[in-house]
Amino acid sequence: MGAFESILLTVITAATPLLLAAIGELVVERSGVLNLGVEGMMIVGAVMGFAGAQATGSPYLGAVFALLSGMGMALLFGFLTLHLVANQVATGLALTLLGLGLSGMIGEAFVGQPGIRLTGIEIPVLSDLPLVGRLLFGQDVLVYLSLALVAGVSYVLFRTRAGLIIRAVGDNHASAHALGVSVLKVRYLAVLFGGACAGLAGGYLSLVYTPQWVEGMTAGRGWIALALVVFATWRPLRVLAGAYLFGAVGILQFHAQAHGVAIPSQFMSALPYVATIAVLVIISRNRILTRVNTPACLGRPFVPDR
Amino acid sequence: MTVDDTTNPQHGVVGERRGTVLLDARGITKRFGEILANDTVSLTLRAGEIHALLGENGAGKSTLVKILYGALDPNAGDLVWQGQTVTIASPAEARALGIGMVFQHFSLFEALTVAENIALALPPGQSFRALSERIRQVSRDYGLTLDPSAIVADLSVGVRQRIEIVRCLLQEPKLIIMDEPTSVLTPQEADQLFVTLERLALEGCAILYISHRLEEVQRICHHATIMRHGKVVMECDPTKETAGSLARLMVGSAVHDLKRGVVPREGDVRLALKDLSAEAEGPFSVAIENIDLDVRAGEVVAIAGIAGNGQSELFELVSGERLSSSADAVTIGAVPMGRAGITKRRRAGAAFVPEERLGHGAVPGLKLSENLLLTRHSTGDGLVQGGFLKRDRAGALEQRIKTNFDVRMSHDDPEARALSGGNLQKFVIGRELDRQPDVLVVNQPTWGVDAGAAALIRQELIDLSRNGAAVLVISQDLDEIFEIADRIAVISRGKLSDAIPAQKLTRERVGLLMAGLDEDSGGAGDAA
Structure with a gap:
């Protein structure tokens, strides 16, 4: 395996959890809900994914555990913000703190234990092709799932009635309600979808990225996913571009440091953030498109009057 | 079809009214906390009739309309639609019955296109291309020019109202409720709207027209219900009243004409x-x-x-x-x-x-x-x-x-x-x-x-x-x-x-x- 190929493989591994979490949050925000608890849902997903794999012996069931636990956290968020109309920002922050604490408690027993890795798929012949074989046909299921999600979310949002309703609810919930759309139901479903994606993203960390449990192992990736959604102006393909760009620059600076490039390491560590923000800001110059894509009701609570 | 209503205790003798009764609201009451927004309000709407609902701000017009459109539940009272007592639990149910509404503050989605806005109000299962074609056809038929692919945020207020009307018409409603439709239009745009409304009425559609512009009401409405402090105070034929008498009924006292005074010559x-x-x-x-x-x-x-x-x-x-x-x-x-x-x-x-x-x-x-x-x-x-x-x-x-x-x-x-x-x-x-x-x-x-x-x-x-x-x-x-x-x-x-x-x-x-x-x-x- 060449050095170049291995770098590309690590880029994919670094980008996938960001992509999973961001694409879920994109749907949540398109429906007008701002869930700042992505980090919390991810870390609970990470520990539950690890625990699930340990308990069942199957990393796939571990991933299912991660997904369900993310949804559980999201359900709590939905109940508080949609049902009880709590402040979304405060609740999201609380969800992150809760997730960090909860995962530390659950994961205490797992610290230092070897994990079970979710390995890449093997397709005879194709996976063994030179250069592209492992890259295109030897990834794990979650990588393909994340890419399928981008395509699926893009299609649903812009080509189906369900997506139209999600966008409408995010743009003007009062009008959507007047048209007979159940705003809260749409938002609940979106929040649950976002939770499932965030949980899966966390599971990816503890099952693929570094198959073990380390406290606080999400290391701010939930926040990066949130930022990606905004800088990508709520468009799925841009989230894809942003996640891979962030992953790529992150890995490259790592390699550059390893090869002793004489730039302060703090600066190198900041590079992925700077590069991602710069590129996404440049591609979002078109203000009209940006405004049309920004959910106007983002973060605004909705109480149906009856 | 001949459920004819002649006993309405709250108003005096009303001239001959045409059309069959489409919607009969009886004794509608709605309470918000201590305020009685609608107090045993009755209203009869007939096919082919442009019916004005007059009243000041806070007279209860909007509350009544929201109840008719299913956006609010009344505390008491019955709604009789084409002879059947119905409960309208949501705007979707109102639309299914054939009640359409054009809102005062537009209920459009600014970030979406004209066609997307209209699609949201229609039952699912229609292809986008077919819908765009229908939009073009209806807008041609009624002289309401629209581009289905335009984004609403870019459109003027008059055009936005056209979207609302076309959206309403595509639902093939029997009753259209219009809340202050001309408040944002130029006189020419308003004239065009009146032509559309008159044509709809001729086709047998009932129109409930909410306004506090009395000359408009006198010009196009066949019948008027006047509300004050949550109650119906009067029903009348607006063409037989003067603007002054209608205003008096709405406000409950005479509205004084303004005293203009004299402009001082060439001030600084x-x-x-x-x-x-x-x-x-x-x-x-x-x-x-x-x-x-x-x-x-x-x-x-x-x-x-x-x-x-x-x-x-x-x-x-x-x-x-x-x-x-x-x-x-x-x-x-x-x-x-x-x-x-x-x-x-x-x-x-x-x-x-x-x-x-x-x-x-x-x-x-x-x-x-x-x-x-x-x-x-x-x-x-x-x-x-x-x-x-x-x-x-x-x-x-x-x-x-x-x-x-x-x-x-x-x-x-x-x-x-x-x-x-x-x-x-x-x-x-x-x-x-x-x-x-x-x-x-x-x-x-x-x-x-x-x-x-x-x-x-x-x-x-x-x-x-x-x-x-x-x-x-x-x-x-x-x-x-x-x-x-x-x-x-x-x-x-x-x-x-x-x-x-x-x-x-x-x-x-x-x-x-x-x-x-x-x-x-x-x-x-x-x-x-």
């Missing part, structure tokens, strides 16, 4: 705009181009125009919320103020009332006395001394405004958000008028305010000018403009026409200018 120029220009600040803002205008002491100058033609931008430039590029562009008194902030302009004797009363004119969560402090902290009322607030003085001023401008409140010194729209508007205008400013600039002084309060505000504006102030009113309401203005200028796409004495103008001419269509307009307003 108190407010001068000279070659005022500003670039658009964003994709949805309008550029202001070379505006010249003098407002003299003693006169009311009105700026007419359709919403979104640069009124808010002009207001911001005059008030100092936005600075001009040169100091000479705005002169207040005799001092160039184009680069001065809003407080400096206030100190020079100017006062400003923005269009949006809640959030711009007043902070919703602050008490009225605190809101008072926000605009008058440094205008010589002694409300701030040595950096400390004199709350008792603010409270006394608040009481004075409350009394002089008839601001009604449930308890003393409430938060601004607790006031109804009309009452808050009276307060926001009263706050500035109470200062007796030399220059008053007010944007939409009576927007969404009922007839009684509007008359009060208009009279105060005229009186202020006659006492020697220069008053500049920006308004979309032509009735209002012709009632109060001595000179009228028209703003269209950021350009202002010359200010012409009101006597020399007709509504039609102003309407054409508003649409930017006037060829022989002099001065800055060109034929675009």
